[in-house]
Amino acid sequence: MSLSDDIGRYLDHLTVERGAAANTVSSYRRDLQRYADYLAGRRTDRLADVTGGDVREFLVDLRRGDAERGVVPLADSSIARTLVAVRGLHRFAVAEGWVDVDVAHEVSPPRTARRLPRSLPIDQVAAILEAVGTDGTPRSLRDRALLELLYSCGARISEAIGLDVDDLDTDSRAVRLRGKGGKERIVPIGGPAVEALEAYLVRGRPALAIAGRGGVGPGVFLNARGGRLSRQSAWQVLVSAAERAGIGETVSPHTLRHSFATHLLDGGADVRVVQELLGHASVTTTQVYTLVTVNTMREVYATAHPRAR
Template sequence: MKWQHALKDYQLYLKIERGLSQNSIDSYALDIKKLICFLEENNIGLSPITISPEVVQGFIYETAKLVNARSQSRIISGLRSFFNYLVFEDYRTSNPLELIESPKIGRKLPDTLSMEEINQLIGEIDLAQETNGINIGERNRAILETLYGCGLRVSELINLKISDLFFDEGFIKVTGKGDKQRFVPIVPITQKYINIYKNEVRTHPKQKIQAGFEDTLFLNRRGKQLTRAMIFTIVKQLAEKAGFKKSISPHTFRHSFATHLLQNHADLRSIQLMLGHESITTTEIYVHLDKSHLTAVVEKYHPRK
């Protein structure tokens, strides 16, 4: 079996059997491609079936010189998953990463913004800003209000459809990782800014809408779906304008959404459902950000308080 053939089969497995998003599939594939490049550069003619633990260990050793512990751990995890697939399909009898341990890494707490910082960042938006006669200021405000107001991932935001908006019921339908759908409550203030954009900017005569994007909510000036990179650029420019020193990304709004809910005594299970976390252990990281929440719960509910 050749590497490219094995990689193609594995990507198909990730898509069909595990239901992963294209971004996740590409990330897994990148780890395997790095191993393939290592073999080619060192003239090591081993296939996915014959590669030994020693060769994989050599690749990881060289990779460790170039990346941090977190990236190294992710690469090891990706390769372990790939070879587990080959074992599952009976191409191999064992996984060459069985005895290879991932480096110890601390649990990184996400950066968050206070409510005042959220308001400050959104306040930096020039609501009169236009590009080719289209008001992108109002669009950008609606984008940031939606990121924060609904706790969305960037991929979920750019894929949001007009047909996903159920404002009368107070919800939006979000398509998350693995194409799993969930309904997320949307507050009136977020609805207000989306409606301003949708009804006044998106319908402007100068806003062209390309075929296939008629139902896409947030559009670029050419009438197509916004890219992830464009959302990152919008946030980065506003953070610089506001003079923020901390690292800010679109995901910071999602972390802030969850943290603020917890601080206002929302329960973890509800936050998990709104964020679309498959496991509540992922949601539990926000408890580490605000340990006062745990104290408040004990003081309020413990029978011997």
């Protein structure tokens, strides 16, 4: 089998047997195609011919880039992600009996610097939330509900725009989010977010749905045509609100997510509770914020989050 055949079978395995998300498979395909192109340049087209030295030199090549071909050097974090895909391919090849030795097993990724995610002070977050949705139009009601939700539960922007109406339970003040890898989690939301969502669902979303052409899907946040709000449009909602609030620095939806986590931890929330709320697979990812004492998720949220009441 050629290397391209091996990669195709591995990606099929991720999709069919492992149930990997489409975005994950797409990322692996891109990284492994880069790996295949590199090996082709070394006249290697079979996994059985690849050595540990080839894998290590591939990582060096990623870091170095190629100015003549317009290939920019990759950051250490991107190199580490690519190595995950390469390791997975070689590990799968051994398990399937295509090769006898996993030559990538002992190749280590570059160490990445652990940077503390940037967050906003509580007063700046409050200013952004007060600056959006002030005129009572369907669009402004939607924008207010969106930003209140993002900060209230720390949702990723993809999770927020992917919400369906059935994912909301305003009576119990909870929302079901679909995170990376299709994993679902139910998280609490605070009073201001519930009020904003109810106002939007009653007075905003129906108007956007009527304005749309054709059938309206189950999405919570709709655009002016009645379709699901895009990531870019949701991003612009926050950018515009931050500008109106006089926030000089660049603000992204992830800034609200980081602010959510930081403010919870500053309020005394346990890092493992925040891990569950954020949908992190490992507590190590959440520990970039800080460590605190243990409590239950709903109790911590109700007492620690500044907009939980």
